[in-house]
Amino acid sequence: MVAQAEGAPGGTATTDGSRLRVGDHEIDIARRVVSRPGNGGTVRLTLKSLQVLLALVEAEGRVVSREQLLAKVWPNTLPTDDVLTQAVAQLRRAFEDSREAPRYIETIAKGGYRLLATHGRVGPEPERGTPAAAVQETAASAAPAHEVVAVPVPQAPRRASRAPAFALALVALVPIAAGLFLWQARNPVPVAAAAAPTGAPPAVQYQAIASTPMRERAPALSPDGALVVFSRQAQPDGPHALYLQPPADASARQLTFPGAGAGDQLPAWSPDGQRIAFVRTGAGGCRIMLVAATGGSEREAGRCEDGHFAAFDWTPDGRALVMGGRSGGTDQSAPLRRLDLASGRWDVLRYEGAGIDTLPRYSPDGQWLGFRRGTSLGDLWLMPAAGGTPRQLTRLHGDIRGWDWLPDGSGLVFSLIKEEARLYRLTLADGTITGLPPLGKGNPIHPSIADRAWAMTFEIDRFHSGLYAFDLDGPGDAGGHGEPVFASSGVDMMPAISPDGATLAFVSDRSLAAQLWIGEIAQPQTLRAVPGIVPVPRHPPVWSADGRRLLVLGATGKGGDRLFEVDVGLDTVRVLPVPGVPAFAAYPPEPGQLLVGVDGGGGRMRLVRYQLPEWRELASVDDVAVARYDHDGDRVCFTRPARAGLWCADPSLGKVVELSRTTPVPDQYREWAIAGGRIFSTGPAPGCATAWAEIGGKADGTARCLSRLHTVVAGSTSVDAAGRRVYLSLPLEQNVDVGWASLQPLRGTGAAGASD
Known part of the structure; x- marks a missing residue:
């Protein structure tokens, strides 16, 4: 028996465990049918809606975040934001509940959902894992693994030049879900559940149709x-x-x-x-x-x-x-x-x-x-x-x-x-x-x-890059590569040199899979891959000031990225429980604090300074593309996603100063580095594919050519703390071809079938 929530309708489970009572409603789990009280009839749930309900039941009145529900109900997929919204909306319709005055399911702003109503089972609990997992098995014979909803949405006349005639009838029956979401938010209409095909996605075969030594693009x-x-x-x-x-x-x-x-x-x-x-x-x-x-x-x-x-x-x-x-x-x-x-x-x-x-x-x-x-x-x-x-x-x-x-x-x-x-x-x-x-x-x-x-074309980007070192005290490059570092035949990128200039960390697929590699430059035999992490090649690793730890963005295999910390030497890896979705990170000088770029909603990012281990937010700056800490200048510098220039803030993120209005441009928001309290850009200059120039200093705008012919791989510049040696990832071979594929195997596989 579960204690009744304050203000929620009463009720208890009265069946043998395959049935559930939530408030005044009874749910047959195997059939996915909700029986309304009195003579209110029945409503059938989609499989995913039922799994969401059981996940909320399992939480026993606690708030379950959207991320937790997406991971539990849609595991090993890349679910959209609206699938959960629609699943909860169907539950509310079944329970005759209201979002504004909820008696069953409460929406917690920026938090998730919480089940208010009393709920429970009678009889032995299932022995096959959590309720959400159990219903996956129980309902397998009653419904396919995925379900869709079809809603009659008014359609505007189609343009004859943009779609075949058969699609008109198809769209009238099965409108795209985005249209469903937008229309239904304003005009509630009946929803009919329907089954979608199951099994592996249809096979699509690719072929190269333009593959000359020249680069074919777009x-x-x-x-x-x-x-x-x-x-x-x-x-x-x-x-x-x-x-x-x-x-x-x-x-x-x-x-x-x-x-x-x-x-x-x-x-x-x-x-x-x-x-x-x-x-x-x-x-x-x-x-x-x-x-x-x-x-x-x-x-x-x-x-x-x-x-x-x-x-x-x-x-x-x-x-x-x-x-x-x-x-x-x-x-x-x-x-x-x-x-x-x-x-x-x-x-x-x-x-x-x-x-x-x-x-x-x-x-x-x-x-x-x-x-x-x-x-x-x-x-x-x-x-x-x-x-x-x-x-x-x-x-x-x-x-x-x-x-x-x-x-x-x-x-x-x-x-x-x-x-x-x-x-x-x-x-x-x-x-x-x-x-x-x-x-x-x-x-x-x-x-x-x-x-x-039903045909598609696309770019085929074939790429091979290597790591090269350039002495900034020496002469400029006359078109060569500099000194090769840890040469391989794969894609080496995102180098990060340790503060003392001795150890290089980078991302490479030299083992036929993306891995984090670490090695001492003077002793190539020390190069090794770090197990337990699949790096995301978006930003290079970030060293701590003492050179003992690394921050690395990595994939979890569950559809989301996480921030990892690597103990260099022991090569142990741990996941840092950053609130939200991380994009980049940096170590400030204060122990127990961390700077992290996180999703700020609406496609924007925020730079947040956290107090660890509770991950308490100390300060933040909105609209940041990537940020780095200048330990010599004791400041945080960053670029913005839609504006050219560079900004720096004091350690508390309180006062922001514009350092440059022109460099870097948004397309090169990652192409800059900090050394000895000075900030440099790596970008093209007249007659030079990759140049090294100071931003906002006495030598602002004076470019030194590092590679005349080769453009640095995006986000792949690193310089030692003294500003004496810079490490770049440069393309050795890059050929871009045009691919083509028939999409006939996808035809008709995205439409909903008849209602059940």
């Missing part, structure tokens, strides 16, 4: 899937132009001719497939250009706003382009922007709660606009095409490298980089995320899917 598939356009160098080390070819290993024809000193990139097809928009940089500045798909003269549609450009999409009517938010704002946001093709004028897209928003994509029916929000901790969001309040689709908190809609609007495919780059499918009807088959050799990024054909 492929885009025409609406009918008949042509691929991509950017490629016309000759080695030359500018990029656009090329067209069929989706097969065939010769490509040059489409644009940028001229001397210019280059073309980021092509995008118009909804009717007649035109291609692209970005031209170099001679003449930065411009948005248009060219007919059949070739011919190119015309300027508008200038890049403040020289900024990013990935973009055509509006459904073909009259404008929508681009990712530009940098330079002062309100800590970068909203999507619209270029009117008739006037060449830019305007901010009007919608509520803009964040750092990029990668816009309109749904095939033109009703919805999706985008990525955030940088290091990115997620996918959705809003009506006409504007409104965006709704979060995923809870990935990760590095999303491109995404696109499936042709029928039932889901999408995105590229996510964790310990490896991989393509995933998000089924919008039930919020499930499943991995597509691994590519094998190379990283699949920037997928592009045809509007009217």
